[in-house]
Amino acid sequence: AQTVTQSQPEMSVQEAETVTLSCTYDTSESDYYLFWYKQPPSRQMILVIRQEAYKQQNATENRFSVNFQKAAKSFSLKISDSQLGDAAMYFCALSGGYQKVTFGIGTKLQVIP
Amino acid sequence: GAGVSQSPRYKVAKRGQDVALRCDPISGHVSLFWYQQALGQGPEFLTYFQNEAQLDKSGLPSDRFFAERPEGSVSTLKIQRTQQEDSAVYLCASSLVRTSGGPRTGELFFGEGSRLTVL
Numbered sequence: 184a185q186t187v188t189q190s191q192p193e194m195s196v197q198e199a200e201t202v203t204l205s206c207t208y209d210t211s212e213s214d215y216y217l218f219w220y221k222q223p224p225s226r227q228m229i230l231v232i233r234q235e236a237y238k239q240q241n242a243t244e245n246r247f248s249v250n251f252q253k254a255a256k257s258f259s260l261k262i263s264d265s266q267l268g269d270a271a272m273y274f275c276a277l278s279g280g281y282q283k284v285t286f287g288i289g290t291k292l293q294v295i296p
Numbered sequence: 297g298a299g300v301s302q303s304p305r306y307k308v309a310k311r312g313q314d315v316a317l318r319c320d321p322i323s324g325h326v327s328l329f330w331y332q333q334a335l336g337q338g339p340e341f342l343t344y345f346q347n348e349a350q351l352d353k354s355g356l357p358s359d360r361f362f363a364e365r366p367e368g369s370v371s372t373l374k375i376q377r378t379q380q381e382d383s384a385v386y387l388c389a390s391s392l393v394r395t396s397g398g399p400r401t402g403e404l405f406f407g408e409g410s411r412l413t414v415l
Contacts, residue, residue: 187338218403226385228339228406274338283352284329284389284404286338 185210187277189287196265197295203250204260204290206275215279217251219260222272222289231273234258262292270294298322300407302388308413309378317373317410321390328371329404330363331387339387345371378414385409 186209196202208217219231234242234251241249246266250259262269275287301320309315321328327346331339332355341355347368356363360378365371375382389404 189338225408227408228387228389228404230403233403283341283344285341286331288336288338 185212185215185277185279185285187275187285187287189275189290191290192288193291193293195293195295196262198267199264201261201263202265202292204262204273204275204292206258206260206287208256208258208275208277210256210277210279212279215277217249217258218276218278218284219247219249220274220276220286221269222274224271228274232260265294267294267296300388300390300405302386302407302410304410305408306411306413308415310415311379312377314374314376315378315412317375317386317388317412319371319373319388319390319407321369321371321388322392322405323369325390325392325405327391328365329389329391330371330373331389332357333385333387333409335384342373342386375412378412380414383412383414385411 188207191205215236217234220228221231222228232242232244232247234249241251246263248261272289272291274289276284278284303318307315329344330342332342333339343356343363344352345365348365360376362374387406387409389406391404
């Protein structure tokens with residue numbers, strides 16, 4: 184079984200500032216992927232960033248980066264220079280085994296102008 | 297189309313009615329997933345197809361839920377004798393890679409979902 188835990192139901196950040204969203208997970212798989220997905224109010228889920236568990240280097244995608252701590256089973260998302268369009272639900276997710284993806288309950292991010 | 301398409305976007309059903317939700321995945325995508333997302337919650341796995349084969353249906357909440365993908369492309373999720381607790385957004389996602397062989401990225405491409413309200 185695999186589990187994903189997001190302990191921050193809501194977060195807020197001032198525009199142009201930096202915010203970090205937390206996630207912990209558990210899996211018995213040795214080969215797995217971790218993701219952060221963004222779900223704006225329109226509901227369509229889109230991929231923000233992906234991390235392969237076998238890679239030690241933290242993934243980055245423009246203003247988005249992760250802090251992957253494999254031993255601690257922690258996978259946080261850092262958003263730099265926050266923009267109004269970043270406001271959304273953010274879901275941490277884990278894919279192990281045959282690719283079934285397990286999601287956390289989400290963190291609602293508010294960006295304050 | 298370029299993305300995953302789901303229909304209907306919104307469905308209101310009276311308790312006890314049967315509903316059918318359709319998913320048209322990205323062309324060529326081997327894997328197809330159905331998720332249920334209750335209000336304020338993360339998506340919960342329902343079932344998984346690789347081509348036409350339903351390889352995992354462990355997340356289906358009851359035998360009232362049935363999914364099929366007969367030709368390995370379009371999929372239908374059917375809910376019989378709907379109950380109020382079935383009210384949720386039903387998300388479909390597809391992925392290019394199969395479970396064995398080839399690059400494995402795990403990325404899912406989601407549709408916009410079908411919002412089911414059972415009165």
